[in-house]
Amino acid sequence: xxxxxxxxxxxxxxxxxxxxxxxxxxxxxxxxxxxxxxxxxxxxxxxxxxxxxxxxxxxxxxxxxxxxxxxxxxxxxxxxxxxxxxxxxxxxxxxxxxxxxxxxxxxxx
Numbered sequence: 001x002x003x004x005x006x007x008x009x010x011x012x013x014x015x016x017x018x019x020x021x022x023x024x025x026x027x028x029x030x031x032x033x034x035x036x037x038x039x040x041x042x043x044x045x046x047x048x049x050x051x052x053x054x055x056x057x058x059x060x061x062x063x064x065x066x067x068x069x070x071x072x073x074x075x076x077x078x079x080x081x082x083x084x085x086x087x088x089x090x091x092x093x094x095x096x097x098x099x100x101x102x103x104x105x106x107x108x109x
Contacts, residue, residue: 005036006049013053013062022046022058 012029013020020028026042039045046053046060054061 001035002039002045002048005039005045006052008036009046009060010052010062010064013060019059019061022055022060025060 008029009025012025016025016028022042025031029036031042032039043055046055052063054063
């Protein structure tokens with residue numbers, strides 16, 4: 001049950017950018033309900049896993065997230081770089097390889 005709780009907390013913190021206020025985190029994961037019932041105080045639970053979570057006052061920090069994010073996603077130098085990939089009319093992302101060349105029309109004659 002505790003490993004599932006760590007997984008749920010880790011997932012929520014990853015989606016929040018690696019850090020979140022403890023009260024906000026406990027509400028989002030529904031601490032004390034369903035799968036997270038009977039685990040006690042969230043602060044004491046987080047303190048049991050110092051290799052995964054760090055506490056800075058009331059802020060929970062996912063330790064493994066900050067290390068892996070730096071390796072996986074290097075920062076761009078340009079502040080004007082697009083945040084999202086351009087979309088086609090059907091809502092699917094476009095890429096350089098997905099653009100099709102126009103088909104030539106042959107005139108009958």
